[in-house]
Amino acid sequence: MSQPSDIVVSGPRGTAVGDPAADRQPASSAWWRVRERSPLVVLALGLALFLGVVFPVIVSVWTGSYSIPHNDSWAETRAAENFARTGQIHLYNWNSMSLVGMYIPLWKLGTWITVQEIYTGLLAVVALAATFDILRDAGGRKRAAIGVLAMACWPGFGLLSTSFMTDIPALAAIAVTFALGRRALERASVPLFLAVTVVGFWGFTIREQGIAAPLGIYVAALWRPALLRRDKLPWLLGFGTGMAVAALVFEQWRRKVVNGEPPKVSFAQFPGWASMAHTYAGSWLVLALVLSPVILLTARPWAWSWPVRLVALAAFAWFAWDVHQGLIGIPQNYLEMNGAYFPAYLGLRPNLFPQPLWDILLPLGCLSSALLIGLVCERIRAVRIEFLVFWLVTAAFAILEISELWIQFDRYQLPLTIPVLTLLLKRGEPITRPQIGLAALTGAFIASVTGLIMMNALTFDAATWHSAQAVVADGKASAAHVDAGLDWTAWHSPDGYKKPYDPGAEHGIYEKSAGMGNDHPCYVVAASPQQQPGWSLYATHEYRRFGFIGPEQHTYVYRTAETVCGN
16 A cells, blocks of 8 residues: 655646555654655655765765865864864864864864764764754655755765764754754753754854754744743743853854954944845855755646746846856855866866856756745745744854955855755645656756766875875975965965965965965976966876766966975
């Protein structure tokens, strides 16, 4: 006998096939209890785990990229290594988030980059599992599995799960906070609210924005009469007050840490509301683009009210026009035509994809952005209070960041997938058969693009690192006299990033190297050929564009005119 489905399929006349209520499980059931196991659930969750964690680890190990820093992770990795060795907090002027909460749990194990990256990978699994738990309550197991798969295909998820960055630990803390918070609200449980407080505060010590998750749970508690009784309320007030005081004390402490680079709130460089709107629109664009398979699966504009259709149509026109004018674009730094975080290296990698293929992204993003706006308008009453608060507080943090001219990287939007997916995958909303096919094709496209970007980044990171290592192994220069982009130069810098830096630095080197104390390198590793006075080509090293597959490409090692090489 076939099992009931939580994917409600509509026929030509909109008649529903399948009863979503049949799949509804008690809210108290644990996420790991798989009742009436569905092949779709197993397949989607297996793919999510493979694409988001397992396959990136395979690529990373194969290419020799697993035990080296990536992108900004050099700062977190050095801080963890120093803490494991000395027991002291030492930062490197490269982190405007709280950070320390992610590596203190490692303690002595933080000595090894490999352990740090395994730890991050495990937290990625925790984040996916907690997200499944959250979405299962909103839409049933099948829709939840599809949502988790969409999250795992986020640009850079696989790269972040194999590097010691704050993104995955912060996401895990937020997802677990919401998973615990749902149960705390439903059961009016004081112990669970304590757990929400502890995990939420841990998230705050990784990234300050993480405080939005427990704050949302506490605000939602105001609408729960069972939690406002005399035997419950004092506990909640005590926990909430304790968390607030601890957050203030922590923030005051971290602003005194040497090289901590704490965030400023001055609005001295506020770019104006028009620029703010376009920055927000870019964040919305990448969020809608990556979740476009789920949006196309669940959006039914033909069933919306006329006012909602008009709003969505106006949104599409605005996005399309401003994208055409260059006012809105995909935020950097993982979803990039020339490879993830390409500005972190000298030179430019060749385009990863044919231009016509890449040109699909922006129109798809505009369409998905408009449909997502329509879905929000249509389902606004279904938004849970905790997620609304989370979104508003996150947006407020973004205003503070943009006012200081911080870049809103695409990876900063990753936690917002949780509230968006709970809205998109709302239980009982019918789905037509053509939508399933369109969503599957779009999902395959997004997964392919993000997967190939991951493969290229891990391959290129390893190729650049190994090119620099070869110079040192040949005895040509010490590591501190080789410029191989952000990861290598910052990892071997005396004390991280310093400002201002020597204006007389060697011309043509990676733009941040002079700030790392590597002002006059003897050797430079680049992604593409360079032409600088006094430089001569020393060696080239081959790598395949996507690790296992793709055309052969090269890193280029140049000898500069510097004579002091530390060897």
